[in-house]
Amino acid sequence: MSPLLAAGAFTRPILRWFWLTPLILVIALIAGTAIGETSIPIDIILKVLANKLWDAGYAVDPIDSGIVWSYRLSRAIVAASCGTGLALAGVVLQALLRNPLADPFLMGISAGASTGAVSVTVAGLGAGAITLSAGAFAGACLAFGLVVVLARAAGSGTGGGGRGIQTAGAIILAGIAGSQLFNALTAFIITKSANAEEARGIMFWLLGSLSGVRWEDVMLAVPAAVGGLLVCLWHMRALDAFTFGVDSASSMGVAVRPVRGILIGVMALVTAVMVSMVGAIGFVGLVIPHAMRFIVGSQHARLIPASALAGAVFLIGSDVLSRVLVPGQVLPIGVITSLIGAPAFALILIRGTGAR
Amino acid sequence: MRLTAEHLDWTVQSKKLLDNVSLTVEPGQNYGLVGPNGSGKTTLLKLLAGLRKPRTGQVLLDGQPISRMRQRDIAQTLALVEQQAETTDRLNVRQAVGLGRTPFLSPLRPWSEQDDIIVARALNDVDMAHMADRLWHTLSGGERQRVHIARALAQQPNILLLDEPTNHLDIHHQLSILQLVRQLPVTVVIALHDLNQAMACDRIGVMDHGHLVADGPPAEVLTTERLQTTFGVQADLIEDPLDGSHIMRFRNAI
Numbered sequence A: 001m002s003p004l005l006a007a008g009a010f011t012r013p014i015l016r017w018f019w020l021t022p023l024i025l026v027i028a029l030i031a032g033t034a035i036g037e038t039s040i041p042i043d044i045i046l047k048v049l050a051n052k053l054w055d056a057g058y059a060v061d062p063i064d065s066g067i068v069w070s071y072r073l074s075r076a077i078v079a080a081s082c083g084t085g086l087a088l089a090g091v092v093l094q095a096l097l098r099n100p101l102a103d104p105f106l107m108g109i110s111a112g113a114s115t116g117a118v119s120v121t122v123a124g125l126g127a128g129a130i131t132l133s134a135g136a137f138a139g140a141c142l143a144f145g146l147v148v149v150l151a152r153a154a155g156s157g158t159g160g161g162g163r164g165i166q167t168a169g170a171i172i173l174a175g176i177a178g179s180q181l182f183n184a185l186t187a188f189i190i191t192k193s194a195n196a197e198e199a200r201g202i203m204f205w206l207l208g209s210l211s212g213v214r215w216e217d218v219m220l221a222v223p224a225a226v227g228g229l230l231v232c233l234w235h236m237r238a239l240d241a242f243t244f245g246v247d248s249a250s251s252m253g254v255a256v257r258p259v260r261g262i263l264i265g266v267m268a269l270v271t272a273v274m275v276s277m278v279g280a281i282g283f284v285g286l287v288i289p290h291a292m293r294f295i296v297g298s299q300h301a302r303l304i305p306a307s308a309l310a311g312a313v314f315l316i317g318s319d320v321l322s323r324v325l326v327p328g329q330v331l332p333i334g335v336i337t338s339l340i341g342a343p344a345f346a347l348i349l350i351r352g353t354g355a356r
Numbered sequence B: 001m002r003l004t005a006e007h008l009d010w011t012v013q014s015k016k017l018l019d020n021v022s023l024t025v026e027p028g029q030n031y032g033l034v035g036p037n038g039s040g041k042t043t044l045l046k047l048l049a050g051l052r053k054p055r056t057g058q059v060l061l062d063g064q065p066i067s068r069m070r071q072r073d074i075a076q077t078l079a080l081v082e083q084q085a086e087t088t089d090r091l092n093v094r095q096a097v098g099l100g101r102t103p104f105l106s107p108l109r110p111w112s113e114q115d116d117i118i119v120a121r122a123l124n125d126v127d128m129a130h131m132a133d134r135l136w137h138t139l140s141g142g143e144r145q146r147v148h149i150a151r152a153l154a155q156q157p158n159i160l161l162l163d164e165p166t167n168h169l170d171i172h173h174q175l176s177i178l179q180l181v182r183q184l185p186v187t188v189v190i191a192l193h194d195l196n197q198a199m200a201c202d203r204i205g206v207m208d209h210g211h212l213v214a215d216g217p218p219a220e221v222l223t224t225e226r227l228q229t230t231f232g233v234q235a236d237l238i239e240d241p242l243d244g245s246h247i248m249r250f251r252n253a254i
């Protein structure tokens, strides 16, 4: 075998590192559970887990047990799921739209999902997690459609490679327009239909907040994140094929329309599910894929698992920060991600499309 | 494999870019497509590749309408080298060429050693094996073009469509790419800018304002009158003393 071949098989190198993924995730979840205003030793966390999962019967302070099981762990798991889902949405949108700035938050998809979720809440259509998600999904699809149509009209379409920052700019401008519109709609609906206390709660949630997350949310967030991950992995070669644009993907056998429809639909659904639980958490879908491209390259066989993991760890970390940064106060997690994400966004803008 | 186009029409915003174009490329033939800028060569190649659906007419692969084939099946027999295909992704040459294996791969049929071998051979064919680990954005225009050709070769196509593949190439690599294309045991449609290079094709089609205005053996098609009417140049055909073939000597634009 020539040295040429030995140097670079396609998928084998990732297998070597793959076992690290669940390990890092578990460590991050335990750290997210341990750290807080009162830190909880790891042996207590493990005992609580053993008690809950296998009825192990260790003697643990019921307050510690409550904090670990009912409060922090479910929170950390939902944070991880949201991080994974939003990061993957960023990966998919950036690949399909050939646009380094594509992101569910910047493109107004999260804003549309918020409007949908708020409409469902206020209309009193039952505030179950599923109905909320369905409303958010409808809003997300509406927003995405609007933004893409606007961007097409403003730029010269989203197809083709190499048009670079010009199209990138059109998407962002359209995203701003879309976000403003949907945020205004949300504010309108809240002002018109909610009382002051409801309104305050909704506004806090809109900024992106994990307060009030419960185990029922875990049951929705985890399947959404895992499902999104599987759909992405299934289509990883198709995503690679878009490297040189839509025509190139098509000439390499990708059925562009169905593949784009499935991937964007699934990612809008994942975003909607996350937003309906924790509000519009910004910049995860932008920052994480870019950072991961620097580390693992732009091949989706590596980029997808890496972004899924990094997104999860990033949001667990942001959640911890949001709980400890201001003593006695919990910041909305969206504030933390935006504080980190906005400068990163500026950096990507300055470096131009070359940052991909 | 035989490639046939029947009465292709293609319109964008009420502008007719292709008008009743019909042609047949026999198995193994080298078909040269020439014509001034904007005459519709790229558009025609995209229709032949099944990337655009003609408004009327159809494209046939061995008699089978391409519109009824799955994109994946088309890509397993037909490859296209686009005129301009760029990316800002960070990927290296080997990965770019590996994309050509896409139509043969699936979640159930992952990358194999066989694919490594095909990619290595394609890189060798275009003289890029020594740059296999270079990142895309560090390549020159000519090197990128050769990578695109290697990517198409990695598809192991029966029909190869090339859109001005010798653009950006130095003369050595122009000739070696043309030689390579001629040696391949596949049907080739190649849009060319250099009319003297087109003379070496088995057959030539001349595009002009969306019409296929001439179609036949090079010597019959590229006449001094044709060069005047379609290309707007005055030229003389002179004989190569070595092998008696004809060379165009361009005098001036008219």
Ligand SMILES: Nc1ncnc2c1ncn2[C@@H]1O[C@H](COP(=O)(O)OP(=O)(O)O)[C@@H](O)[C@H]1O
Binding pocket: B012, B017, B035, B036, B037, B038, B039, B040, B041, B042, B043, B044
């Ligand atoms: N999508 C499009 N919209 C409008 N005009 C187009 C489009 N694509 C190509 N054209 C026009 O069609 C004509 C033929 O283009 P093309 O096929 O690229 O020519 P060639 O490859 O022979 O230079 C040109 O005048 C070009 O401007």
Ligand SMILES: [Mg+2]
Binding pocket: B041, B042, B043, B083, B163
């Ligand atoms: Mg052209």
